[in-house]
Amino acid sequence: MSTPQLPLRLARPPRAGLEDFLPADAPALSLLRDWLAGGRGNLLLRGPAGCGKSHLLLGALERIAARGEQAGYLPLAALGTRADAMVEAQPALPWVAVDDLDEALIDPALQRALFALHNRVGDQGGRMLYASRGNPGDWTSLLPDLRSRLGQSVQALLQPLDEAQRREWFTRRAAALGMQLDEASLEYLFRRVGRDLPGLQRLLDRLDVDSLAAQRRLTVPFLRDFLAAGESD
Incomplete structure (x- = not known):
């Protein structure tokens, strides 16, 4: 039995550019582009988990950086108990996300x-x-002055991807990592895994590492072995 090769690179998240966002005709994407190009006031990206809020936010920061402008980024969930201190320490840059x-x-x-x-x-x-899941205007436990300020922001509403869009998203992300899926492999996989985008991204990261280690393409036999190994972990 041959010994699997060690991966030569770590799994990495694909670049989160505005050009990569799906669906490409989303009203929220158009609104964000107009806002970045000179729209006034502040902007709130709002929608349920997995609809692409963070993707758009990071894509906006990438666009701002490409113009040579300064921006700050505060991912509150990742900052955890340090969030209030990090927010207090954030300088008043031209753009803060x-x-x-x-x-x-x-x-x-x-x-x-x-x-x-x-x-x-x-x-x-x-x-x-x-970027938020809920509408700050409905948050009665929020500091009234903060709720008032947030309520003055323009809101861009996002919707979850439908099944066809999820498959396109998965195929594009896989290709960005150097993995190709034919229709049979994609159908086999999507009949057996969840549909939420964060879960699909974690699945892609595992596939990236395991397929490289085994030096195997994403065929149905490989995916069958991959999923069986995951069930036994």
Whole structure:
């Protein structure tokens, strides 16, 4: 029996550019592009988990950086218990993006820090870009002044991808990692795995490492072995 080769590279998330977003005709994408090109005020990307809010937010930051402009990024969920301190320490740059805004619902200290940051950035002529699952206008536990500020933001609403769009998303992401799937392999896989995008991304990362280690293409036999091995872990 041959020994599997070790992967020569680590799994990596594909670039989150605005050009890669699906669906390409999403109204939220058009609104974000117009806002980046000179729209006024602040913008809130809103929609359920897995609909692409973080993708758009990171794509916007990439676009801003390509223009040579400064931007700050605050992923509140990833910052955890340090979130309020990191928000307080954030300089008033021309652009500041806040991901996972819903994290502030249960943290009064974080709410106060966000309110101060929002005002700091605005006083310097900068703009805020937020991403959240819910509508801050409905958050009765939110600091009233912060809820008022967020309510003045333009909202871009996102919807989850349908089945065909999920498959296109998965195929594109796989290709970006150097993996090709034929229709039979894609059909086999999608009959046996979940549909949420974060879960599909984790699946892609595992496939990237395991297919490289085994030096095998993403055929139905490989996927059968791959899924069976995952069930036995």
